[in-house]
Amino acid sequence: MDRPNPLRPGLLVGFGVAIVFAAIVPHLVSDFTSFQFTQAMAYGIALLGLNILTGYNGQFSIGHSAFYAVGAYTAAILLYHFGWNHYATLPVAALVAFVVGFLFGLPALRLEGLYLALATFAFAVATPQLLKFDAFEHWTGGVQGLFVPKPEPLIEGLSADQSLYYVTLAIMAFLMAVAWCLLRSRSGRAIMAIRDNPIAASTMGINTALYKTTTFGISAMYTGIAGALSVFVTEFVAPDAFNFFLAVNLLVGSVVGGIVSIPGVIFGGLFLVFVPNFAQDISRAYPFVPPPWAIFGIFLILAIYFVPFGVWGAVERALAWWKRKSAA
Amino acid sequence: MDLFLQLTLAGLAIGSIYSCVALAVVMIYQATDHFNFAQGEMAMFSTYVAWTLVGLGAPVWLAFLLAVGISFLAGVIIERVIVKPVENAPVLNQIIVFIGLLVIFNAVAGWIWEFTIKPFPSLFPEDLGFKSTLIGPHHLGVIALTLGVLALVFAFFRFTRVGLAMRAAAANPDSARLVGVSVGWMLALGWGLAASIGAVGGILVAPIVYLEPNMMAGVLLYGFAGALLGGVSSPGGAVLGGLVVGVLENWVGQYVPGGSELKLTFALILIVGVLVFKPAGLFGRVVVRRV
Numbered sequence: 001m002d003r004p005n006p007l008r009p010g011l012l013v014g015f016g017v018a019i020v021f022a023a024i025v026p027h028l029v030s031d032f033t034s035f036q037f038t039q040a041m042a043y044g045i046a047l048l049g050l051n052i053l054t055g056y057n058g059q060f061s062i063g064h065s066a067f068y069a070v071g072a073y074t075a076a077i078l079l080y081h082f083g084w085n086h087y088a089t090l091p092v093a094a095l096v097a098f099v100v101g102f103l104f105g106l107p108a109l110r111l112e113g114l115y116l117a118l119a120t121f122a123f124a125v126a127t128p129q130l131l132k133f134d135a136f137e138h139w140t141g142g143v144q145g146l147f148v149p150k151p152e153p154l155i156e157g158l159s160a161d162q163s164l165y166y167v168t169l170a171i172m173a174f175l176m177a178v179a180w181c182l183l184r185s186r187s188g189r190a191i192m193a194i195r196d197n198p199i200a201a202s203t204m205g206i207n208t209a210l211y212k213t214t215t216f217g218i219s220a221m222y223t224g225i226a227g228a229l230s231v232f233v234t235e236f237v238a239p240d241a242f243n244f245f246l247a248v249n250l251l252v253g254s255v256v257g258g259i260v261s262i263p264g265v266i267f268g269g270l271f272l273v274f275v276p277n278f279a280q281d282i283s284r285a286y287p288f289v290p291p292p293w294a295i296f297g298i299f300l301i302l303a304i305y306f307v308p309f310g311v312w313g314a315v316e317r318a319l320a321w322w323k324r325k326s327a328a
Numbered sequence: 329m330d331l332f333l334q335l336t337l338a339g340l341a342i343g344s345i346y347s348c349v350a351l352a353v354v355m356i357y358q359a360t361d362h363f364n365f366a367q368g369e370m371a372m373f374s375t376y377v378a379w380t381l382v383g384l385g386a387p388v389w390l391a392f393l394l395a396v397g398i399s400f401l402a403g404v405i406i407e408r409v410i411v412k413p414v415e416n417a418p419v420l421n422q423i424i425v426f427i428g429l430l431v432i433f434n435a436v437a438g439w440i441w442e443f444t445i446k447p448f449p450s451l452f453p454e455d456l457g458f459k460s461t462l463i464g465p466h467h468l469g470v471i472a473l474t475l476g477v478l479a480l481v482f483a484f485f486r487f488t489r490v491g492l493a494m495r496a497a498a499a500n501p502d503s504a505r506l507v508g509v510s511v512g513w514m515l516a517l518g519w520g521l522a523a524s525i526g527a528v529g530g531i532l533v534a535p536i537v538y539l540e541p542n543m544m545a546g547v548l549l550y551g552f553a554g555a556l557l558g559g560v561s562s563p564g565g566a567v568l569g570g571l572v573v574g575v576l577e578n579w580v581g582q583y584v585p586g587g588s589e590l591k592l593t594f595a596l597i598l599i600v601g602v603l604v605f606k607p608a609g610l611f612g613r614v615v616v617r618r619v
Contacts, residue, residue, distance in 0.1 A: 060419070060423065062427065107600050107603065107604040111603050111607075114362060114423070115603050117363070117419075117423050118556075118599065118603075119600050119603060121365065121552075122549055122592075122595060122596040122599045122600070123596055125545055125546075125549055125592055125595075126590075126592040126595065129590060129592045130590065130593055132589075133590060134586070134589060135586060244545070248427055248430075248431055251424060259420070290432075290435065290436055290439055291435045291436070291438065291439045292435070293431055293434065293435035293438075294431070294439065296435075297427075297429070297430075297431035297432035297435065298428070300425075300428035300431070301410065301425050301432075304414065304417075304424050304425055304428070305413055305414070
C-alpha cells in the first residue's frame with residue numbers, strides 16, 4: 001500500500017532535539033530536580049495509559065488510581081518480601097495490571113460512558129480500603145504501607161536519582177513508541193473506530209468486545225508500570241497515596257496535556273509534579289487564595305472550557321495554522 | 329433476633345439518607361442524562377453551612393431550613409454559571425467539570441472549616457416520650473423526615489404546574505420548548521432541588537458519621553448504588569434502592585466476615601453487579617436502541 005512516510009523530517013528533528021535535551025537535563029539540575037522529573041515521567045506513562053483508553057478508545061475511567069496502585073503494590077511486594085531486583089519487578093507489575101485491567105474491562109463492556117465512569121469511580125474510592133484490609137496486611141503492610149530501597153545506579157558515576165531518571169526516560173520513550181505504533185496500526189484504527197461509532201465499527205467486522213477489553217488491559221498495564229516506577233522514585237507505598245484524588249490528578253494531567261495525544265503526556269506529567277507545588281506556594285503566601293486543590297479544580301474546569309484539546313492540541317493547531325499560512 | 333431487628337431498622341434509617349442522595353442523583357440524571365459526581369461534596373458543604381449557623385446561635389431546625397434554602401440557590405447558580413457552558417459538550421467534558429466541582433468543594437470546605445472531625449447536633453430530641461431498644465431517636469427521626477421530604481417531592485412533581493413543566497423538560501426538551509417551557513431554567517431548578525435534597529441527606533447523616541470534608545464519599549457511593557439498584561430512570565425506585573442498600577450494608581457489616589472493614593468494596597461490588605446483571609435496575613425502563 002502506498003502511504004506517505006509518517007516520519008517526516010520535521011518530526012524527526014523535533015524528537016532528536018527533545019531526546020538530546022532530556023538526556024542532558026540531569027547534569028544541569030540538582031538531584032532533587034532530577035527526582036521530580038522522574039516522577040513527572042512516571043505520571044506521563046500513566047497518562048499515556050489513560051489517553052489510549054479515554055482519548056483513543058472512548059472509554060472513560062476515573063479510577064486509574066486503582067491500576068496505578070496495582071502496579072505499585074506488585075512491585076513493592078516483590079521487592080519487600082522476595083527481595084527481587086527492581087527492574088525485574090516491572091514486567092510482573094505490567095502483567096498483573098494488564099490482567100486486572102482486562103478483567104475489569106469485562107463488565108465494563110456492558111457499561112457505556114457514564115456507567116463506566118461510575119464503576120471506575122467506585123473502584124478508585126474502594127481501593128485504599130482494600131489495601132488496608134486486615135487479611136492482606138501481612139503482604140501490603142496495612143495502613144503503614146511498605147518501605148523499599150531505591151534502585152542502585154546502573155552505571156558508575158551516576159547518582160541513584162540520575163540513573164533512575166535515565167531508566168525512566170528510556171522506558172517512557174519505548175512505551176510512547178509502542179503506543180504510537182499501536183495507534184497507527186490496523187488495531188489502532190479499530191480502537192478509534194470503536195470510539196467514533198461502535199455500531200459502524202462492529203458492522204465492519206471489528207470484534208468490539210475483544211478490542212475494548214484488550215484496550216482496557218493495555219491502558220491498565222501502562223498505568224501499572226507507572227505505578228511501579230513511582231515506587232522506585234518515592235521508595236514507599238501506602239494505601240492513602242492511592243485515593244480518589246490520585247485518579248483526579250491523572251484525569252487533570254490527561255486533559256491538560258491533551259487527551260487525544262501521545263506527546264501531550266509529557267506536559268501532563270510535568271504539570272502534575274510542578275504546578276501543585278506552585279499552587280501551594282501561592283496559597284501559602286497569600287491567605288485569601290484558596291488551597292492548592294481548589295486551584296487545581298478551578299484549573300480543571302477552566303481548561304475544559306477554553307482548551308479542551310490540551311497543550312498538545314494547541315501545539316498541533318498552531319502548527320496547522322502556520323502551515324496554512326506559509327502555503328498561502 | 330433483637331440484633332437483627334436493630335440492624336435492619338438502623339439500616340432503614342441510614343438507607344433513607346442514601347435515598348435522599350440517590351434521589352438527588354436521579355433528578356439530575358433524568359434531566360440531563362448525567363450523574364453529578366459532586367452531589368456528595370455539595371451536600372457536605374451544605375451541612376457545614378448549617379453547622380456554622382448553629383454555631384452562630386440559630387436553633388438547629390432554623391439552621392436546617394436555612395441551609396436547605398441556601399443550597400437551593402447555590403444549586404441554581406452552579407447550574408447557570410458552571411454547568412451551562414458544557415451543556416452540549418461531550419460526556420467526558422461534563423464529567424470533568426463535575427469532578428472539578430467535587431475537588432473545589434472538598435478543598436474549600438477543608439480550607440474554611442479545617443479537616444478536624446466535628447460533632448453535629450441531631451435535629452431530633454433525645455427523649456421522644458417513649459423508649460425503644462430497637463431504634464434510637466435520631467434514626468427514627470431520620471426515617472420520618474426523609475419520608476416526609478420524599479412525599480413533598482412526589483407531590484411537587486405530580487400536582488404542580490412547575491413540577492409538570494420540569495418533567496416535560498426532562499422527558500422531551502424540544503417539545504417542551506415548543507409549548508413554552510423554559511428548559512434551561514427547569515434544569516437550573518432541578519439542580520437547585522437536587523442540592524436541597526442532598527443537603528437534607530447531609531444534615532441527617534452528619535450526627536451519625538460526624539462532620540468532616542470527606543464524610544460524603546461513602547454516602548455518595550451508596551447513593552449511587554441505591555440509584556442504580558432501583559433504576560436510574562425511576563425516582564421511586566431510587567428511593568427504594570437506597571433503603572435496600574442501607575439495610576444490606578448493615579447486614580453485610582455484621583454477618584459477613586471482614587464486611588465491616590470493606591464497606592466501600594461492598595458498594596463497588598453492588599454497583600458493578602447491578603450494572604452487569606441488571607443495568608436498568610429493578611424498576612428502571614430498559615432502553616432499547618435501534619441501529
